[in-house]
Structure formats: structure tokens, C-alpha cells
Amino acid sequence: MGRGWKILIGVVAVLIVLLALNALSIDHETKPASVTEPGGRLLEVGGTELQVIERGPRKASPIVLIHCFTCAIDWWDGMIPRLAREHRVVAIDLLGHGGSEKPTSGYSIPDQADLVAQALSQLGVRDAELVGHSLGGPVSIALAEQSPQLVNRLVIVDSIPDPAYGDVGLIGELPFVPVIGQALWRIKPDFSIRDGLEIAFAPGFEVPDAFVEDVKRMNYSAYSNSHDGFDSYTGEKPLPERAAALGKPVLAIMGAEEQIASDPAAALAAYRRAIPTAQTKLMAGVGHSPNVEAPARTAALVLAFAPPEPPKSTPSRHEMQERLQNQGRVRERP
Numbered sequence: 401m402g403r404g405w406k407i408l409i410g411v412v413a414v415l416i417v418l419l420a421l422n423a424l425s426i427d428h429e430t431k432p433a434s435v436t437e438p439g440g441r442l443l444e445v446g447g448t449e450l451q452v453i454e455r456g457p458r459k460a461s462p463i464v465l466i467h468c469f470t471c472a473i474d475w476w477d478g479m480i481p482r483l484a485r486e487h488r489v490v491a492i493d494l495l496g497h498g499g500s501e502k503p504t505s506g507y508s509i510p511d512q513a514d515l516v517a518q519a520l521s522q523l524g525v526r527d528a529e530l531v532g533h534s535l536g537g538p539v540s541i542a543l544a545e546q547s548p549q550l551v552n553r554l555v556i557v558d559s560i561p562d563p564a565y566g567d568v569g570l571i572g573e574l575p576f577v578p579v580i581g582q583a584l585w586r587i588k589p590d591f592s593i594r595d596g597l598e599i600a601f602a603p604g605f606e607v608p609d610a611f612v613e614d615v616k617r618m619n620y621s622a623y624s625n626s627h628d629g630f631d632s633y634t635g636e637k638p639l640p641e642r643a644a645a646l647g648k649p650v651l652a653i654m655g656a657e658e659q660i661a662s663d664p665a666a667a668l669a670a671y672r673r674a675i676p677t678a679q680t681k682l683m684a685g686v687g688h689s690p691n692v693e694a695p696a697r698t699a700a701l702v703l704a705f706a707p708p709e710p711p712k713s714t715p716s717r718h719e720m721q722e723r724l725q726n727q728g729r730v731r732e733r734p
Contacts, residue, residue, distance in 0.1 A: 426582040426620045428504060436499035436617070437473050445518040448506070451499030452492050452519060456484030461552075461707060462528040465491040466516065466536030468558075468600070468689070469626055472498030472614040475533065478695025483702060490525055492516055494539065496622025498614060507625035509633035513542035520550050529706050531555040533691055534600075534660075535626060538633050541642050552707050553649040557698070558658065558688045561670040562638040563631050566660045576624055585620045602657035602687035640674030650678040651705045653698070655686040679705065 433442050433449035442449045453473055463483050465476045473491045483489045493500040494512050506515075516539060520528070530551050532540030537559025544551040560566040575581045575596075593615045597607045615623075643650050652671040654664035661667050668680040681701055686693040 426585055429619045429621070430504060431502035431617070431619050433501040434499050436493075440473070440499060442499070443519050443522055445522060446515050448495060448501045448503065448515065450492055450495065450501070450515060450519050452490060452523070453480075454523070455480055455489045455491075456487050458488055460486060460488045462488045462490060462525045463702065463706065464516075464520065464525065464528045464530050464540075465489065466530065466532045466539050467491075467494065467497065468534030468536055469630065470497070470597070470615050470618065470623065471533070471535075471611070472617075474498075474610050474614065475689065475692055479691050479699045479702070482696065482699035486703075487529075487706065488525070490520070490523060490528075492519055494535070494626075496618060496626060498617065502617075502619040502622050504619075504621045505625070507622060508629045509538045509542045510546070512539045512626075512629070513546055517543050517547040517550055521547075526550050527552045529553050529555065529702070531557065531702055532559065533557040534559055534688065535630055538630060538639055538642075541639060541646070542633065544646050544648060545642065548646065548648075551646075551648060553651070553705065554643060554646070555651045555653065555702055555705060556639065556643070556671070557653045557691060558655055558661065558664075559639055559652075560634070560661050560667055561640050562634040565662060565667050565670070567662055576627055581624060582620055585623065590616075599659045600688045601659075601693055602655065602685065603659070605687065605693060638670065638674075640671045643671070643678075644674040649705070650675050651701065652678055652680045653690060653701060654680075654682050655688055655690050655693070656682050656684050657687045660688050 433451060435442060435451060437451065437453050440451050440453045443452055451473065467473065467475050472493050476491050480489055480491065495506055495515055496502045526549055528551060530540040530543065537556040540554055544554060575584050590612050593612045594607045597611055650671065652668055654661065654668050656664060658664040665682055668682060671678050672680055683690050683694060683697065690698040
């Protein structure tokens with residue numbers, strides 16, 4: 401063997417060792433929770449911390465927003481003010497996302513749902529309309545499976561029924577390949593993150609800088625394991641079948657210009673087959689993220705699907721007389 405070959409083999413061996421060490425280092429990286437949203441706060445649940453925000457009248461019927469993969473609360477910014485006019489709105493950063501804590505494990509769909517359920521219980525939220533975008537869809541369904549008393553109805557936004565309905569291509573899958581994925585994570589520049597996020601919108605949509613920062617806040621464990629958790633949960637049993645077993649009202653929404661779902665109309669048809677009572681909406685002019693691309697239209701759909709407010713009872717004549725008497729006593733006090 402010539403000297404050149406020996407040098408080449410040595411260089412390759414060193415690269416392999418460096419890649420392995422990098423993968424080991426990246427896999428053990430953790431990040432603490434921090435408040436990243438105006439008005440946000442941290443809740444300690446299940447031995448970790450999640451960031452939450454609340455908007456709207458506290459006694460109004462609740463709407464809970466659960467974001468997508470690599471996303472955060474800020475993906476709901478265009479919808480929250482519209483929903484909060486008449487509803488108590490709670491938005492939560494999933495574990496490993498946004499301002500929530502980023503450990504090395506705990507990213508299965510049932511684990512994420514359990515943490516959200518604990519957060520809602522701590523906030524005193526129950527009987528809520530859950531709105532789950534992409535990854536948030538299966539988390540919402542799993543939450544309803546585990547804690548049905550917390551959920552009144554489900555809005556599933558661009559969550560493919562199972563992995564067969566979506567394809568991000570070979571390049572899109574590279575970040576999840578062992579060793580290669582950790583190496584790409586280490587060197588990722590902002591422009592490559594932005595390019596990767598473009599698939600979450602209709603072609604030509606300009607990715608906000610804040611969404612690039614959301615990805616950079618993650619650790620690789622959250623990134624890789626959340627992706628695997630989605631595939632595992634939906635591969636075990638498709639989302640429409642899981643939702644059908646809940647017996648709760650379902651609204652499924654898809655953007656007509658989806659770049660992740662291979663056929664958004666077929667995905668909606670899968671929900672209708674499994675849940676004959678389900679409402680479905682194919683939204684024109686938007687891609688995978690209607691909550692960002694068309695927040696007013698998406699909020700209108702969510703509000704129209706919300707449960708009606710219970711009618712306010714009219715006080716009886718006896719109750720009115722008691723109130724008048726009590727008011728008179730107050731006025732008569734010195």
C-alpha cells in the first residue's frame with residue numbers, strides 16, 4: 401500500500417472519529433427553559449418546564465393552541481388576538497420547542513400530550529377546543545385519549561393521517577440520519593434553516609426571521625426525536641382512526657398548496673372516511689401552515705367550530721327581589 405493511500409485512510413479514520421464524537425456531544429446537549437414570548441411564563445410540570453401564554457377573558461370557553469414541529473407559540477401570533485376577543489386562549493410550547501425546556505428525551509407523542517395535560521390541569525382548563533397544527537395534531541389527539549375531560553372538540557390543522565401521506569424527500573430526511581444528522585445540525589447556517597422551513601408554506605411565502613430563531617433554540621434530541629415520535633405514533637394507528645375512537649367533534653383543515661402532504665384532498669378524505677361527522681376544509685392559497693399564511697380565515701374556522709356559549713340564565717322574581725333588598729342594605733350602611 402502506497403504512502404498516499406495510508407494518508408487517505410488515516411484522514412478518513414480521523415473524520416469518522418470526529419463525526420462520532422460530535423454525534424455523542426450533540427446527543428447529550430440540553431437547554432434550559434426561558435421566557436421567549438411577551439407575557440409568557442414557565443410552568444413546572446412533570447419535572448420539566450413548559451412556556452405558556454394566556455390571553456382573553458379567563459372565564460370564557462377555552463381554546464388551546466398546540467404548534468407544529470420545529471415551531472413555537474409565535475406561529476399563532478396572527479390568530480391569538482382574533483380568538484381572544486371572546487375566548488380564553490392558552491398557547492403552549494411543546495417540550496424541546498420555543499421557550500420550554502430541552503432535555504435529551506421525552507419526545508414521544510404520548511409523553512408530550514401528558515405534559516400538556518398536566519399544564520392545562522394546573523391552569524384550570526378543561527372542556528377545551530384543542531387546535532393542533534401538524535405535530536400539534538397528534539399531540540391533541542393523544543391528549544384527548546389520555547384525558548378526555550380536558551377536551552371538548554378537536555381542530556386538526558395540516559396533520560397528515562400517517563407517514564404514507566407525506567414525503568419530504570431524500571434531502572429532507574438527511575438531518576435525521578444518525579451521525580450525518582448531528583453533523584448537519586452542528587454546521588447549519590441560517591439560510592439552510594430558512595430553506596428547510598419553506599416546505600411548511602405555499603411556494604413563494606417569505607419565512608419570518610423569528611421562525612429561523614425558533615429552530616436554533618432547539619437541541620438535536622428535540623429535533624430528531626420529535627420527528628421520530630410523529631412517525632411512530634401515526635404509523636402505529638392513523639390519526640383519523642384515533643380521532644374517530646374519541647367520539648368528539650372534529651374539524652380537519654388542509655392547505656391546498658401543501659408541500660408536505662402529497663395529496664391534501666386525499667388526506668382530508670381519510671378523515672371523512674373514518675369520521676363521517678367530521679367537518680373538513682381545503683383552504684385555497686395556503687400551504688402547510690394556514691395559521692401563519694391566512695390567520696384571519698383560519699381563526700374564523702376555529703371560532704365557527706367552537707362550542708356555543710351556554711345561555712345566561714334569567715334570574716327569577718325572587719332572586720331579583722333579594723338582589724334589590726341587598727343593594728338597599730348596602731346603601732343604608734353609614
